[in-house]
Amino acid sequence: MHLTTEKKQEIFEAHGRAKSKTDTGSAESQIALFTERINHITSHLKSNKKDFSAELNLVKLVGKRRSLLNYLQRKDVFRYRDIIKELELRK
Numbered sequence: 001m002h003l004t005t006e007k008k009q010e011i012f013e014a015h016g017r018a019k020s021k022t023d024t025g026s027a028e029s030q031i032a033l034f035t036e037r038i039n040h041i042t043s044h045l046k047s048n049k050k051d052f053s054a055e056l057n058l059v060k061l062v063g064k065r066r067s068l069l070n071y072l073q074r075k076d077v078f079r080y081r082d083i084i085k086e087l088e089l090r091k
Contacts, residue, residue: 003036008033012033031068031087037061038058
């Protein structure tokens with residue numbers, strides 16, 4: 001999946017710390033971007049069950065998002081809770 005620049009900017013503006021289009025480095029904006037990609041790959045895999053390369057990429061993205069969430073939980077639990085609530089993630 002190729003996200004357009006406009007779509008990425010919307011994600012960064014909605015979930016970034018500075019609420020700007022250029023906030024690409026914060027943990028919240030990266031988690032939001034990974035979540036968007038995970039949701040897209042998940043819907044793709046529902047119709048293409050034997051696409052094992054997409055499945056591998058999904059597992060990698062989930063691991064990256066999990067490690068960012070763990071980092072955020074260690075550093076600032078309030079930011080962690082906010083991003084979990086915004087993106088409606090479990091846990």
